[in-house]
Amino acid sequence: MIRHHPDQNMLLEYAAGSLPWGMSLAVSSHLQLCPQCRQQHEDLNDIGGALLNESEPQIVETDAFAKLMGRLDQEQHQAQDEDTGPTEVEEPPVPTQPKKAGADPILANLPKVVGKLVSSNRPLKWKRVSSALRTSRLATGQDRYEVAFQRICRGGRVAEHDHRGREVTVVLVGSFSDADGVYCRGDFLLREPGDVHRPIATQDQECLCLSVLEAPVKVTGPLGWLVNPFLSFRPN
Known part of the structure; x- marks a missing residue:
């Protein structure tokens, strides 16, 4: 069961198209796994459409109008490709990429946006x-956030670390825990600067997460002085 979600402000920015691409990627991944937030996103789109219909017509430049229509057409095709399915909370549909021969099994059942x-x-x-x-690290065509897979072995303990900027984590496979709780497939975590935690994967399977960082983390344990100089940060 998914217990951790983006807040309303982030969902609103995502629906309005004003959320930066790196963060939008994390929200989109969560939406494809979470029927609750998917329904909220659809409601926000309906409200936005209603407000647009009630607004006074405005004269716009031809080029601007063409760009707007092109963006709307692109988003419509993307929505059709993602095939979000029904919105019942029980047994939500999970869009996945087909498994290829010889492929890493942990990458076999990812949300479509991550599979791409x-x-x-x-x-x-x-x-x-x-x-x-x-x-x-994953190349995404933007230069503000570092987007990467984080893969923790069974029962693995990640070094305790601090966050110098915001970090979003979406759990894709397995689960992990820290001092604040347990996080399972589909959970969406936002860490703010100054947050310190130590993820620990469960003993039964590997844990795979998608992370979006706006600054490098800082190891806070005894070996931090040795490790931190080698922790690079590369927005992509």
Whole structure:
């Protein structure tokens, strides 16, 4: 069961198209797994459409109008491709990418928007950060946020770390816990600067998360002085 969601302000920015692309990617991934937020997003779109219909017509430049119509057409096709399905809370539909022969099994049942990222970044390059954690940066065509997979082994304990900027995490496979609770597939976590935590994966399976960071993290444990100089940050 999904217990952690984007707040109303973030959903509103996403529906209005004003949320930065890196953050929008995380919200879109969550929406494809969470019928509750998907319904809220549809409601916000309905409200926006109603307000647009009630507003006074405005004269706009031809080029601006063409760009607007092109964007609306693109979003309509994207929505059709994502095939979000019904909105019942029980047994929500999970759009996935088909499994390919020889593919990494942990990447077999991802939301479509994440599956497209994987396809455009093949072959994925995994970097071992510690004995418990591997990471793979994903090119997304933007230069504000670092987007990456975080992969924690079974029972793995990630080093305690601080956040220098906002970080969004969407759990895609498995689950992990920290001092604040347990996070399962589909959960959406927003960490603010100054938040300190130590993720620990469950013993039964690996945990895969999509992370979106606006600044590098800082290890706070005894070896932080040694590790932190090597923690690079590359928006992509």
